[in-house]
Amino acid sequence: xxxxxxxxxxxxxxxxxxxxxxxxxxxxxxxxxxxxxxxxxxxxxxxxxxxxxxxxxxxxxxxxxxxxxxxxxxxxxxxxxxxxxxxxxxxxxxxxxxxxxxxxxxxxxxxxxxxxxxxxxxxxxxxxxxxxxxxxxxxxxxxxxxxxxxxxxxxxxxxxxxxxxxxxxxxxxxxxxxxxxxxxxxxxxxxxxxxxxxxxxxxxxxxxxxxxxxxxxxxxxxxxxxxxxxxxxxxxxxxxxxxxxxxxxxxxxxxxxxxxxxxxxxxxxxxxxxxxxxxxxxxxxxxxxxxxxxxxxxxxxxxxxxxxxxxxxxxxxxxxxxxxxxxxxxxxxxxxxxxxxxxxxxxxxxxxxxxxxxxxxxxxxxxxxxxxxxxxxxxxxxxxxxxxxxxxxxxxxxxxxxxxxxxxxxxxxxxxxxxxxxxxxxxxxxxxxxxxxxxxxxxxxxxxxxxxxxxxxxxxxxxxxxxxxxxxxxxxxxxxxxx
Numbered sequence: 182x183x184x185x186x187x188x189x190x191x192x193x194x195x196x197x198x199x200x201x202x203x204x205x206x207x208x209x210x211x212x213x214x215x216x217x218x219x220x221x222x223x224x225x226x227x228x229x230x231x232x233x234x235x236x237x238x239x240x241x242x243x244x245x246x247x248x249x250x251x252x253x254x255x256x257x258x259x260x261x262x263x264x265x266x267x268x269x270x271x272x273x274x275x276x277x278x279x280x281x282x283x284x285x286x287x288x289x290x291x292x293x294x295x296x297x298x299x300x301x302x303x304x305x306x307x308x309x310x311x312x313x314x315x316x317x318x319x320x321x322x323x324x325x326x327x328x329x330x331x332x333x334x335x336x337x338x339x340x341x342x343x344x345x346x347x348x349x350x351x352x353x354x355x356x357x358x359x360x361x362x363x364x365x366x367x368x369x370x371x372x373x374x375x376x377x378x379x380x381x382x383x384x385x386x387x388x389x390x391x392x393x394x395x396x397x398x399x400x401x402x403x404x405x406x407x408x409x410x411x412x413x414x415x416x417x418x419x420x421x422x423x424x425x426x427x428x429x430x431x432x433x434x435x436x437x438x439x440x441x442x443x444x445x446x447x448x449x450x451x452x453x454x455x456x457x458x459x460x461x462x463x464x465x466x467x468x469x470x471x472x473x474x475x476x477x478x479x480x481x482x483x484x485x486x487x488x489x490x491x492x493x494x495x496x497x498x499x500x501x502x503x504x505x506x507x508x509x510x511x512x513x514x515x516x517x518x519x520x521x522x523x524x525x526x527x528x529x530x531x532x533x534x535x536x537x538x539x540x541x542x543x544x545x546x547x548x549x550x551x552x553x554x555x556x557x558x559x560x561x562x563x564x565x566x567x568x569x570x571x572x573x574x575x576x577x578x579x580x581x582x583x584x585x586x587x588x589x590x591x592x593x594x595x596x597x598x599x600x601x602x603x604x605x606x607x608x609x610x611x612x613x614x615x616x617x618x619x620x621x622x623x624x625x626x627x628x629x630x631x632x633x634x635x636x637x638x639x640x641x642x643x644x645x646x647x648x649x650x651x652x653x654x655x656x657x658x659x660x661x662x663x664x
Contacts, residue, residue, distance in 0.1 A: 202283040220456075231481035241302045241353065243283040244275055248290065255288020257312060262293040262319075267403040273298040280351065285359060294382070297346040297354075305359025305398055311383070313343040313404075315367045320382055326411065328440060328463030328471035330499060331559035332380035333405075340382035342409065350389040358422070360399035361385065368404035369430055381405035381432070391415050401425065403433050407453065412440045421449040427488035430454030435485070437461055440501055445481045453579045457485035457513075458589075459494040460503055462530065465563035468500030469529045476503070480508045491518035497555040499569065500530040507536045514543040519584075521550035522571065526595060527558055529567035535574045542581030548608055549576060549588045553596040562622050574625075582609035583616075589632055591660050592622030601625030603639070606633045621658040 220262070238245065246268050249255075253264035265283075272281035287308035297303065303664025305311065314320075322338040325331050332339035332531050343363055346352060363384040372378050380436040384403035387393055399422040400407050407423050418436060427431035435451035438444055439461040451457040460470055462475045485492040492513030495503050513519045519542045522532055542548045551571065571592070581587075587608040592598035602625055610617055610633060620636035627635045629644040638657050640648040 185642065202261060208281065222395070227451075227531075238282075238284040238304055238306065241304065241355075242275075242300075243279040244272075245282040245284060246271060247284045247286060249286060253290060255286065255290045255309075257289035257291055259291060260293065261290050262295060262314075265295045266457045267290050269295065269298050269301065272301050275483040276300045280281070280431040281635065285356070291353075294321060294341055294343045294345060297344065297352055300351045302353040302355065305354075305356030305361070307357040307359060309356065309359035311344075311359075311361045313361075313363045315364050316331040317368075317371075318574070322379060323631075328412075328468045328473065329498070329559060330464065330467030334380040335378060336560075337379065339380040342383040342386035343404075344385045346387045347389055348557060349387065349393070351392045352387065352390065353394040353396070354385075354398065355394065355396045356398045358399060360396055360401060362401050362584075363403040363407075365402040365404040365425070365430065365433065372431055373429075383407065383409040383437075385409065386411060386414075387413055389413070393417070394419075394525040396420050398422075399424065400473050402430070404520070405432050406434045406437045408436045408443050410438055410444070414441070414443050416441060416444040418444075418446045419448050421451075423451045423453060425453040427452060427454055427486060434459050438475055438478055439463075439498075440471070440475055441478065442474070442476045444478045445476070446483070446655045448482045450484050452486040454489060456485065456490045456494040457483070457487050457492045458497075460506065461496065461508040462501030462503055463497040464498040464559050465500055465527050465529070465567075467559060469500060469567065471501060473501045474504060474530075475506075476504045477500075477558045478506050478512070482510045484512045484514070485516070486514055487516045487518070489517055491521040491550065492516055494521045494523060495532055495535065496521040497525060497528070497557065497563065499524055499532055500528045500567075502530045504534045506534070507538070508540065509536070511539070512541045512543065513545065516544075517546050517643075519545050521552065522574070523550070523552045524569045524571070524596070525555045525557075526565050527556075527563035527567050528569045529564070531572075532574070533570065533572045537574075537576045538545075540576075540580070542579070542584050542587075542608060544583040545581070545585070547586045547589050548581065548584045549579070549590070551590040551598055553591055553593050554627075555599075569594045570599075571596065574598070574600070575602045575604075576606065578604075579603075579606040579608060582607050583611055585610070585612050586619060587617060588621040588636075589660065590621070590623045591619070594622060594656070597622040597624065597655075599624050601637060601639070602628065603631055604628040605631070616659060616661045619660050621660050622656050624655045 251264040
């Protein structure tokens with residue numbers, strides 16, 4: 182056991198060193214500019230010093246404007262809403278010419294919420310910070326999302342996002358690690374005191390759009406979800422830092438892909454007050470009617486911390502379906518949960534063809550979670566007989582230390598979890614008693630030897646994938662929330 186713990190502490194140490202080395206290179210030596218999509222789903226974002234314009238900004242569009250050209254003042258006090266709106270209006274006229282670029286120089290640029298336009302690059306210089314106005318009267322009210330039918334926290338209209346876009350094409354938000362600051366402290370306090378009459382707005386929300394890129398910037402202190410792509414296609418999120426306090430910053434998810442397809446999230450650091458990433462596709466009967474799944478999403482090379490929720494979640498709003506998701510090369514540290522799938526009767530839909538590969542768990546309460554009784558509903562109109570389908574879920578290369586319960590898969594008679602595979606798993610534990618690999622209504626297999634020992638629900642195969650022992654206890658229940 183000592184040898185096991187030593188080897189896995191070494192593994193976690195190596196992973197930490199590699200992760201922070203890559204972050205150092207990105208923040209201090211690898212800032213640069215254009216996104217190139219390569220074969221096999223790879224993407225590279227860079228610019229060279231030769232591409233810099235005379236103002237110190239890379240030229241990524243045929244026409245570039247500086248925010249100060251429109252009268253903006255970066256003193257953190259002056260309201261710059263009109264300057265942003267005028268600049269973006271000018272760019273909106275340039276679509277047929279390849280679009281335009283808005284450069285935000287160093288400074289603190291206070292503004293009310295504003296909308297992006299197509300064929301636009303928003304570029305934030307180093308030490309540039311766009312600050313969200315905290316007065317909720319300046320935040321527009323929008324209809325509920327059609328796949329939710331309800332503001333997520335209150336019925337009726339919801340606050341729009343700080344930076345918003347709808348029906349856009351070819352939008353890039355990037356920079357030299359400049360930041361967008363939602364100043365969410367006021368919103369969090371009012372939410373806890375029940376002083377808000379509408380659902381809080383995300384920091385950034387892009388809806389019904391395609392060819393969207395977020396790269397090389399920091400997003401912080403969102404009032405609600407931080408980055409929310411909704412019903413979008415071909416989205417790249419790379420080299421991002423996403424931050425919120427790990428406590429008392431309610432619902433500040435990092436990235437929430439919602440009814441999105443063909444998406445990559447990579448090479449980023451996320452530490453927030455809720456799920457680091459939460460893949461969604463609509464809520465109960467509204468999501469079923471809207472019928473837009475989240476699919477073809479690659480998540481890789483991330484470091485995530487979530488003290489109150491999970492590093493990476495699927496659901497619980499997944500009624501439009503979630504499929505073909507790959508999560509690989511992930512470090513989740515000092516968090517409540519590692520990777521989680523959550524749903525409930527009434528959701529309908531499906532979660533299928535999900536791969537978790539090379540995931541390191543460092544000091545967690547629960548490592549792998551599947552939960553089928555996450556009973557939050559928009560209203561009483563859901564169908565309690567709409568049972569989601571959970572199948573074809575693979576965990577390969579799961580490592581870590583200091584995990585209290587490595588696995589808790591809670592299927593049910595109505596929502597069994599089917600075709601789950603574990604292979605190459607070694608997770609050091611902090612709880613030495615039984616019930617640390619917990620299962621209920623699970624069908625699947627274990628290939629080779631894993632640690633800790635798996636539950637009796639799973640078939641056993643050797644390394645050559647030959648059946649060794651078939652389980653006759655798939656419906657056995659061994660869930661203990663007291664641990």
